[in-house]
Amino acid sequence: MATTSSPVAPPLRRPSANRVGLVLLLVLAYGLVPLVGTSYLYEAILTPFLALSLAALGLNLLTGYAGQLSLGSSAFMALGAYAAFNLSLRLPVLPLPVTLVLAGLVSALAGLIAGLPALRLRGFYLAVSTLAVQFFVAWVLNRFGWLSNDSPSGVVSAPPLVIAGLSFEDARGRYLVSLTVVSLLTLFAWRLVASPTGRSFVAVRDNETAARVIGVEVARTKLLAFALSSFIVGIAGVLWAFAYLRTVEPAGFNLDRSFQILFIVIIGGLGTLRGAFLGAGLIVVLPLLLSRLGAALLGDGFDSGTLEMGQRIALGGLIVAFLIREPAGLVALLDRAVRRVRRPA
Amino acid sequence: MNAFLAVDAVSLGFGGAVALDSVDLSVAKGEIHAVIGPNGAGKSSLLNAISGLYRPDSGTIRIADDGFSRVPTKRLAELGVARTFQNLALFKGLSVLDTVMAGLVHRQSAGLAAQIFGLPAARREAREHRERAEAVIASLDLADVRDRLAGTLPYGVQKRVELARALVARPRLLLLDEPMAGMTATEKQRMSGYIRAARVSSGTTIVLIEHDIGVVMSLSDRVTVLDHGRRIASGTPAEVQADPAVLAAYLGLAFDEEAA
Numbered sequence: 130m131a132t133t134s135s136p137v138a139p140p141l142r143r144p145s146a147n148r149v150g151l152v153l154l155l156v157l158a159y160g161l162v163p164l165v166g167t168s169y170l171y172e173a174i175l176t177p178f179l180a181l182s183l184a185a186l187g188l189n190l191l192t193g194y195a196g197q198l199s200l201g202s203s204a205f206m207a208l209g210a211y212a213a214f215n216l217s218l219r220l221p222v223l224p225l226p227v228t229l230v231l232a233g234l235v236s237a238l239a240g241l242i243a244g245l246p247a248l249r250l251r252g253f254y255l256a257v258s259t260l261a262v263q264f265f266v267a268w269v270l271n272r273f274g275w276l277s278n279d280s281p282s283g284v285v286s287a288p289p290l291v292i293a294g295l296s297f298e299d300a301r302g303r304y305l306v307s308l309t310v311v312s313l314l315t316l317f318a319w320r321l322v323a324s325p326t327g328r329s330f331v332a333v334r335d336n337e338t339a340a341r342v343i344g345v346e347v348a349r350t351k352l353l354a355f356a357l358s359s360f361i362v363g364i365a366g367v368l369w370a371f372a373y374l375r376t377v378e379p380a381g382f383n384l385d386r387s388f389q390i391l392f393i394v395i396i397g398g399l400g401t402l403r404g405a406f407l408g409a410g411l412i413v414v415l416p417l418l419l420s421r422l423g424a425a426l427l428g429d430g431f432d433s434g435t436l437e438m439g440q441r442i443a444l445g446g447l448i449v450a451f452l453i454r455e456p457a458g459l460v461a462l463l464d465r466a467v468r469r470v471r472r473p474a
Numbered sequence: 475m476n477a478f479l480a481v482d483a484v485s486l487g488f489g490g491a492v493a494l495d496s497v498d499l500s501v502a503k504g505e506i507h508a509v510i511g512p513n514g515a516g517k518s519s520l521l522n523a524i525s526g527l528y529r530p531d532s533g534t535i536r537i538a539d540d541g542f543s544r545v546p547t548k549r550l551a552e553l554g555v556a557r558t559f560q561n562l563a564l565f566k567g568l569s570v571l572d573t574v575m576a577g578l579v580h581r582q583s584a585g586l587a588a589q590i591f592g593l594p595a596a597r598r599e600a601r602e603h604r605e606r607a608e609a610v611i612a613s614l615d616l617a618d619v620r621d622r623l624a625g626t627l628p629y630g631v632q633k634r635v636e637l638a639r640a641l642v643a644r645p646r647l648l649l650l651d652e653p654m655a656g657m658t659a660t661e662k663q664r665m666s667g668y669i670r671a672a673r674v675s676s677g678t679t680i681v682l683i684e685h686d687i688g689v690v691m692s693l694s695d696r697v698t699v700l701d702h703g704r705r706i707a708s709g710t711p712a713e714v715q716a717d718p719a720v721l722a723a724y725l726g727l728a729f730d731e732e733a734a
């Protein structure tokens with residue numbers, strides 16, 4: 130929300146610096162990475178990072194900006210993924226981008242319904258009601274076999290990623306598709322939080338009574354937050370299944386995933402868009418770092434069980450540390466570091 | 475003169491406790507009307523009833539030409555009513571500029587898509603709203619902090635930001651619940667100046683709760699005194715000050731407190 134009309138110079142605002150950073154990042158992601166990237170980089174790091182970032186971005190709109198806690202993110206990822214799978218199975222004429230948007234809309238509609246309790250409940254009780262969504266969606270996916278094209282195992286392959294006749298099936302192609310979807314939706318989210326609607330989200334979060342008094346339509350604002358958030362999370366689910374896992378299965382979207390996304394938001398920074406990316410980066414890179422570290426320290430004694438446990442302990446420790454020491458997340462740490470570099474004491 | 479705000483025999487209880495006992499309040503258009511009384515007298519309850527946050531057990535509230543048994547808070551801003559709260563009710567995660575612009579949310583007509591895709595109508599509206607917010611920010615001397623998060627500002631400044639959020643809508647009726655609580659004498663004088671200016675510039679009718687008798691006497695046209703949920707006096711500052719019931723119930727107490 131930069132303004133130039135005021136005679137007063139806005140203090141501590143460098144939108145131009147941010148914009149330059151963003152352009153550099155995009156040049157890097159589109160220009161450099163595809164030249165030097167390996168399959169391992171795309172498949173183990175970048176594609177899951179992008180899908181999780183997008184899911185966290187969506188959840189952050191709801192929880193970080195509008196203040197409505199949700200523990201059911203992966204249910205909306207699942208809805209998006211299954212909607213996209215069934216659309217591409219049953220309506221193969223639809224181009225992939227259209228399928229993506231429709232899948233997002235299915236998830237958004239479900240989000241709208243899941244948001245209805247938020248008109249009555251808040252905090253802990255609302256979180257529990259979103260948990261119910263998680264279990265309900267898991268039940269539906271198991272109960273109705275046709276959603277998985279009656280596959281006996283419940284696991285189905287994702288359709289190939291083809292856009293306008295071009296195949297994006299290889300690791301790099303799936304990375305590029307993910308990158309493009311994430312970039313566009315991040316732009317969307319960025320416009321949203323800077324808009325009057327985004328302002329109303331924060332108003333409802335910070336003081337519902339005051340928001341109502343100045344004329345914010347509180348119920349509508351909460352439902353909108355649920356719908357828009359679920360739209361983005363649903364599309365993140367499509368990326369997770371189609372571009373990363375290559376399969377569509379309920380196990381990809383269990384409660385652990387919902388918590389993982391919530392942790393990304395908390396570690397990255399509630400109520401910031403960058404936080405979703407920082408948090409997701411940490412969550413994706415952490416296990417890789419730990420396994421390297423573990424192998425170096427323990428040698429052969431370091432097996433996958435130890436790794437799994439080490440990961441959980443490290444993650445738990447990080448969350449507690451952030452909640453106590455830096456509730457504003459990685460974003461706050463980063464901002465402080467940048468300020469220190471810019472103005473050496 | 476025809477009253478702009480008329481509270482008629484409003485009663486309100488919480489469980490056994492009586493917060494308002496058949497209270498009347500009549501405020502003429504353009505008047506600055508102070509509501510005073512000891513702590514717990516029911517002053518905030520009265521403003522909460524007028525803004526629809528509390529539902530009176532009985533009585534009616536008329537704002538301009540509309541009478542209500544419960545004022546619809548949703549429509550408050552549309553009705554031209556704005557208010558501040560005794561305990562700050564700011565959006566701590568919004569900048570001062572965004573906070574003040576939020577005060578215009580009820581005038582928002584551009585839809586979500588227009589906002590996100592930056593369509594001309596939304597851009598024009600955003601520019602207009604920003605200009606209005608900037609003007610209010612300048613008139614309340616908040617320009618230095620316009621990009622700061624509201625929650626990070628000193629208490630007195632936050633009080634002013636809250637006033638700015640209310641004033642930006644150019645309300646016809648402004649309800650202020652202890653806008654000068656906890657301020658120094660100098661700050662109170664500045665705040666009085668801003669409140670007077672609001673009436674001059676927009677002809678706003680103002681109901682104001684205030685403890686500082688000096689401020690009340692100099693700022694208000696009329697005064698209503700509450701005690702234990704009942705109106706015990708109403709009139710010009712001079713009349714109220716001379717009223718024996720008021721002296722007994724309130725002013726003596728207040729003067730004692732100030733002397734102590």
Ligand SMILES: Nc1ncnc2c1ncn2[C@@H]1O[C@H](COP(=O)(O)OP(=O)(O)O)[C@@H](O)[C@H]1O
Pocket residue numbers: 488491492493511512513514515516517518519520
């Ligand atoms: N939300 C509430 N719940 C219960 N009691 C309340 C509530 N609001 C006000 N009261 C009671 O109503 C009485 C008047 O309170 P209030 O209007 O806040 O007084 P004042 O603003 O004059 O100090 C007090 O006894 C207070 O305890």
Ligand SMILES: [Mg+2]
Pocket residue numbers: 517518519560
């Ligand atoms: Mg009070």
